[in-house]
Amino acid sequence: MADVTIEELGLRFVQVCLKQYWGGCLFLVLFAAGVVWSLCCHRKKEAGIFIGYTIFLILTVYNPFFVKYIVPKVNFENEYYRFFWILPVVPGVAYYAVRLVFAVKNKWGKTIVALILAGVIVAVGTPIPGVTQNFAMADNLYKVPDDLRAVCSVIHEDSEKENPRVVFSNDLNTLARQYDASLQLVLNRNAVLYRAGSTVAGKINEKSSWYRRQRVIMDVVYYEQKVRLKKFRYALRKTRTDYLVLPVTLRNHKYFMKAGCEPIAQTNNYVVYRFDWKNANN
Amino acid sequence: MRELVIACMGILIQLTVFFCIGGLLMRVLKMKEDTASALVLGYLCYFTVFEAVAVPMTLLWVRLTVLAIVWAVLLAVIVVCAVWLLHKNWRQQTRRISDIRKDHSWLLLLVGVVLLLQCMIVVFYQDTTVDAAYYVGTVSTSVYTDTLGRYNPYNGLLLKKFQARYIFSAYPMNNAVWCRLLGLHPLIQSKVVMSLINVLMANLVIYKLGKRLFKGGKKQADLMVCFVCLMQLFSYTIYTPGTFFFTRAYEGKALLANISIPVVLCCSILFWQNYKDRNLWVVLFLASASAVAFSGSAIILPAAVSAGILPILLVRKQFSKLIPYVICMLPTILYAVLYFSTKMGWLTLRAS
Numbered sequence: 001m002a003d004v005t006i007e008e009l010g011l012r013f014v015q016v017c018l019k020q021y022w023g024g025c026l027f028l029v030l031f032a033a034g035v036v037w038s039l040c041c042h043r044k045k046e047a048g049i050f051i052g053y054t055i056f057l058i059l060t061v062y063n064p065f066f067v068k069y070i071v072p073k074v075n076f077e078n079e080y081y082r083f084f085w086i087l088p089v090v091p092g093v094a095y096y097a098v099r100l101v102f103a104v105k106n107k108w109g110k111t112i113v114a115l116i117l118a119g120v121i122v123a124v125g126t127p128i129p130g131v132t133q134n135f136a137m138a139d140n141l142y143k144v145p146d147d148l149r150a151v152c153s154v155i156h157e158d159s160e161k162e163n164p165r166v167v168f169s170n171d172l173n174t175l176a177r178q179y180d181a182s183l184q185l186v187l188n189r190n191a192v193l194y195r196a197g198s199t200v201a202g203k204i205n206e207k208s209s210w211y212r213r214q215r216v217i218m219d220v221v222y223y224e225q226k227v228r229l230k231k232f233r234y235a236l237r238k239t240r241t242d243y244l245v246l247p248v249t250l251r252n253h254k255y256f257m258k259a260g261c262e263p264i265a266q267t268n269n270y271v272v273y274r275f276d277w278k279n280a281n282n
Numbered sequence: 283m284r285e286l287v288i289a290c291m292g293i294l295i296q297l298t299v300f301f302c303i304g305g306l307l308m309r310v311l312k313m314k315e316d317t318a319s320a321l322v323l324g325y326l327c328y329f330t331v332f333e334a335v336a337v338p339m340t341l342l343w344v345r346l347t348v349l350a351i352v353w354a355v356l357l358a359v360i361v362v363c364a365v366w367l368l369h370k371n372w373r374q375q376t377r378r379i380s381d382i383r384k385d386h387s388w389l390l391l392l393v394g395v396v397l398l399l400q401c402m403i404v405v406f407y408q409d410t411t412v413d414a415a416y417y418v419g420t421v422s423t424s425v426y427t428d429t430l431g432r433y434n435p436y437n438g439l440l441l442k443k444f445q446a447r448y449i450f451s452a453y454p455m456n457n458a459v460w461c462r463l464l465g466l467h468p469l470i471q472s473k474v475v476m477s478l479i480n481v482l483m484a485n486l487v488i489y490k491l492g493k494r495l496f497k498g499g500k501k502q503a504d505l506m507v508c509f510v511c512l513m514q515l516f517s518y519t520i521y522t523p524g525t526f527f528f529t530r531a532y533e534g535k536a537l538l539a540n541i542s543i544p545v546v547l548c549c550s551i552l553f554w555q556n557y558k559d560r561n562l563w564v565v566l567f568l569a570s571a572s573a574v575a576f577s578g579s580a581i582i583l584p585a586a587v588s589a590g591i592l593p594i595l596l597v598r599k600q601f602s603k604l605i606p607y608v609i610c611m612l613p614t615i616l617y618a619v620l621y622f623s624t625k626m627g628w629l630t631l632r633a634s
Contacts, residue, residue: 001521023519046495049547049554052593061585074622081521082579085539086586088547090517090524091488094509095495098502114505118512125516131403131528132515138408141285142469163438174415177435178469181419181426184438189415 001081002200006072011064013071013080018062021084026124031089034096050092057087078200097121144179147267148172151245152180154265154272164242169270170222172245186239187214195222213238224252233259237277244273285470292464292475297482299357300324302364305371311561315371318486325483326545326568329453330613331356333575336452336459340430341444341631347428349455350462389504396511397485404477404531414473417454417533421468424458431455432633441633446624449631450617452575453534477531484527484540485511491544494551534577542573543586550590557598563606566591571613581618584611 001020006013022028035054038047060066061083071080097117104110130136139146151172155164165184168176173192176183191214193201204211216235219225221244236259244261246253248269257263260280261273301317304324308315332353339349383390419435427433431449434441448454457472466475488510492503514524523539530536549566552559570587573580591607594600623629 021519021521025517025519025522027513027517046497046551046554049551049590049594052597053547053550053589056589056593057585060588061582075625076581079579082535082539082582083585084521085523085543086582086589088544090510090513091491091506091544091547094488094506094513095492097509098492098496098505101505102499102502117509121509121512122516125513126518127516128518128525128528131407132518135403135406136408136410138406141289141474142467143408143473144469171410174412174419175410177438178414178418178422181422181435181438181468185436189412189436193412 001078002198004077006068006077011068014062014064014067017081018084021081023126025126027089027093027121030093030096030124031087034092037096047092047095050088050095053086053088057083061086093121142179144175145172145269147269148175148179150267151265151270151272152176152183155183155243155245158264158272158274159242161242165240167217167221167236167239167241167244167246169245169247171247172270186241187218191215192218192222209238217241220252220255221246221250224250229255229259233280236261236275237280240277241275242277244275245270246273247271285467288464288466289470289475292460292466292471293478295464296460296475296479297321299361300328300479302361302368303327305368306360306364309367311564313561315375317375318490322483322486322490322545323565323568325479325541326565326572329456329572329575330568332456333452333571336430336455337450340432340449340452340455343432343633344430345428346424346430346455346458346462349430350459353459354463385500386504387501389501389508393485393489393504393507396508397482400481400485400511400528401478403528404481405474407529409473409529409532411530413530413533416448418457418469418472420448420454421457421461421472424455425461425468430458444631444633446621446631447578450574450620451534451577451580453537453577456575472532480531480537480541481527484537484544487541487544487548491548491551494548494555497555534575535579537576538573538579538583542569542576542580542583545569546583546586546590550594553591553603554594557594557600557603563610566606566610567613570610574613574617578617578621580614581621583614587611 001017004013004016004020009016035050038045039051067080071077100117101110101114104113127133142149155166163182163184165186166176167186170192173185173187174189177185190201191204191211194204195215195218213235216227216231217239220227220232244256246256248266248271253271256273261275263271264274265272300321301324304320304322304327307323307327308320313319335353336349416435420431423433423435423438424431431444432441433439457468457476460466461468461471485507488507489503492506493500496502514527517524519525526533526536527540546566546569549562549569552562566587570583573583587607587610595603595607620629624631
């Protein structure tokens with residue numbers, strides 16, 4: 001979990017993580033209600049298992065004292081939220097819902113109760129964006145934008161190298177090598193995430209030339225910041241960049257041409273530039 | 283179109299393999315035959331064995347093609363054995379198909395719709411998470427370089443050392459093997475074929491869980507599958523199993539959350555109902571070992587196993603069961619030892 005540290009929160013870490021984990025979703029409350037009901041009325045039923053799980057986890061991995069002293073030692077802070085997967089909230093609530101439905105004897109009554117419970121789940125839950133709301137439809141079976149497929153073809157047709165080095169637009173950078181592993185990325189995934197402010201993307205030495213060169217390229221390509229042409233060209237040369245794939249919507253296309261990048265193709269959303277780093281001078 | 287046909291074939295072949303492995307295992311364990319259990323057990327056993335074969339080969343720099351050939355021969359032998367030994371049972375099972383409608387009523391139709399909906403979401407969803415750069419990138423890179431995880435998927439350069447965080451989980455290499463065997467594109471194998479299989483398995487696990495909780499009640503189990511699906515769809519934060527299930531079903535972490543941990547819960551209920559059943563320990567061991575194949579986060583599984591088993595063990599005073607309980611956690615403990623040894627610098631895993 002980003003931005004949540006034991007050092008900062010101490011004993012409140014588990015509570016804050018739990019809040020972030022469930023967000024506005026109230027399934028945990030429903031599960032707690034079910035566990036209390038089991039505890040009071042049906043301790044010997046199968047649902048007794050949920051009581052055992054809850055008590056054990058509260059005493060161990062959800063115990064703030066345990067977490068405060070053990071989790072940092074094993075460097076598991078960022079991944080701590082995965083312990084919340086163990087608490088069977090979703091199967092538990094589903095179990096209690098089914099029991100409620102089957103407590104009604106009448107067939108139509110069962111249907112009505114099931115629909116009401118489904119309504120409750122929808123009301124207290126949070127829909128998954130891109131799935132339950134505004135479905136994010138894939139362009140093709142490869143699940144990458146059609147533009148990326150076109151761009152990869154253009155680069156291979158144009159390049160004499162088997163493994164050309166490419167600066168990809170931010171939205172294509174992590175997808176490119178999944179689709180075409182023969183391409184080499186100039187901008188490293190972790191360096192991109194670090195530049196974007198991520199605290200969980202691994203250790204990056206800001207002073208290393210490896211990062212500084214990539215940062216110059218990112219400043220120009222991703223953040224449209226003003227960088228001296230000479231500095232940008234130097235970064236492209238040192239990173240042995242062969243191609244740049246940049247969004248059409250970028251405002252500084254003239255800047256890239258001045259830097260020695262030559263546009264060779266354009267798709268609906270991207271322009272492909274060739275950069276001859278061997279012959280580029282300062 | 284060609285890719286689509288191969289993808290469909292890939293799904294059928296891989297499901298057949300899981301079914302055959304599960305069938306053989308159930309025969310060895312003398313378990314009551316049923317298709318759902320055979321598929322789930324076969325799936326867990328498959329990844330346990332794959333982990334045992336693929337990780338040493340990875341560390342020994344064996345080529346992907348060699349692993350693919352070894353694996354294909356092994357699977358072929360298993361399928362032939364299963365057909366030889368189990369064909370009579372399968373014939374009997376097919377005769378019982380008419381009973382299915384009786385046992386499940388119209389709820390079976392609802393489950394079918396729910397399953398179809400989940401499959402469509404997983405197939406058509408456009409994923410943009412950055413983590414795929416590793417989980418799918420390493421498959422593409424391994425297929426392209428004909429190696430087992432020796433190249434950095436982020437940039438395509440040869441690694442000096444294997445990354446301890448990832449290298450002990452062989453799940454991505456399984457995708458690479460199938461890409462090599464079927465000629466499928468890594469993105470299609472990972473994000474379509476395997477994702478669909480994972481969705482099916484996760485639902486079967488929930489169905490089995492429902493059956494356990496309701497003492498064999500199939501209608502209740504069906505309805506539970508539907509409720510779980512609805513809750514997964516409405517349990518959004520980037521951390522929940524539901525989000526992983528629908529948006530990142532190709533990742534090992536999603537399998538840990540939606541298959542391994544529910545299987546552990548299922549075993550716990552079985553232990554609650556019948557602590558004398560020895561087979562549950564086999565299933566628990568397979569869940570634990572296959573979890574290591576799925577994701578390094580399997581390091582949390584001992585907590586899940588303990589949460590399920592220890593309270594019952596204490597209440598029922600079945601202290602003799604402490605031994606199988608510890609054995610079930612051995613794969614994850616072994617993984618933890620290897621991982622921390624590498625982290626501390628006591629163990630170096632050279633990749634070149």
